[in-house]
Amino acid sequence: MIDFDNVGLRYGMGPEVLRDLTFEVPRRSFQFLTGPSGAGKTTLLRLMFMSLQPTRGFVRVFGQDITTIPQQELPKLRRRIGIVFQDFRLLDHLTTYENVALPLRVRGKEETSYRTDVMELLKWVGLGDRMNVLPPILSGGEKQRAAIARALIDQPEILLADEPTGNVDAPLARRLLRLFLELNKLGTAVIIATHDLSLMDQIDARRMILSGGRLEIYE
Numbered sequence: 001m002i003d004f005d006n007v008g009l010r011y012g013m014g015p016e017v018l019r020d021l022t023f024e025v026p027r028r029s030f031q032f033l034t035g036p037s038g039a040g041k042t043t044l045l046r047l048m049f050m051s052l053q054p055t056r057g058f059v060r061v062f063g064q065d066i067t068t069i070p071q072q073e074l075p076k077l078r079r080r081i082g083i084v085f086q087d088f089r090l091l092d093h094l095t096t097y098e099n100v101a102l103p104l105r106v107r108g109k110e111e112t113s114y115r116t117d118v119m120e121l122l123k124w125v126g127l128g129d130r131m132n133v134l135p136p137i138l139s140g141g142e143k144q145r146a147a148i149a150r151a152l153i154d155q156p157e158i159l160l161a162d163e164p165t166g167n168v169d170a171p172l173a174r175r176l177l178r179l180f181l182e183l184n185k186l187g188t189a190v191i192i193a194t195h196d197l198s199l200m201d202q203i204d205a206r207r208m209i210l211s212g213g214r215l216e217i218y219e
């Protein structure tokens, strides 16, 4: 699903942030990506989302070398990936409901076919009474949950989530973890970048640990 082959990444003339990364994210797998602040977790997710190119080595997503994918084909491939950014990236002029429904609208689906699903997912993440407000008046934790709902609503083949429980309390974090596990059961490969040890300790999942630019994987 995602393959890294001897990948190195540096920003500009800076030092190598990622070094000699060789690993695979198997189809339908579930893994945590962790490591100290500044270790390169966000950088690694950006490579997987094809918004950064490796400085050396090969990254293949859906079997395609990302350096050779024509620019105009990227949006179509990215639509197969759900992503939760650390800064959420909600559209401020759309309501919470409209933000979450956006991936379905972009796909050309009729609102009648998804309205109930969007509302149910919003209720599940505790935003049932925030559906019709604009993101600027949501709290950090509410924005985060809206961003998660948007990433999940279309059942992507891959979910990339950058600190998805960073702004919520422990019970809500557990609830969100359950949602990621449900999505994984439906067939999505899930990669969650997190510092949260108590979150990781709740399930026996693969751990990818970045440190000093290198990656170790514990199955």
Ligand SMILES: Nc1ncnc2c1ncn2[C@@H]1O[C@H](COP(=O)(O)OP(=O)(O)OP(=O)(O)O)[C@@H](O)[C@H]1O
Pocket: 011, 014, 017, 035, 036, 037, 038, 039, 040, 041, 042, 043, 044
């Ligand atoms: N656009 C950029 N230009 C230059 N350096 C960058 C850029 N983005 C990240 N870096 C550097 O790359 C390194 C890895 O950053 P990254 O954000 O990937 O780490 P992280 O593990 O996600 O950190 P955190 O846990 O704090 O979010 C850091 O040293 C950071 O300063």
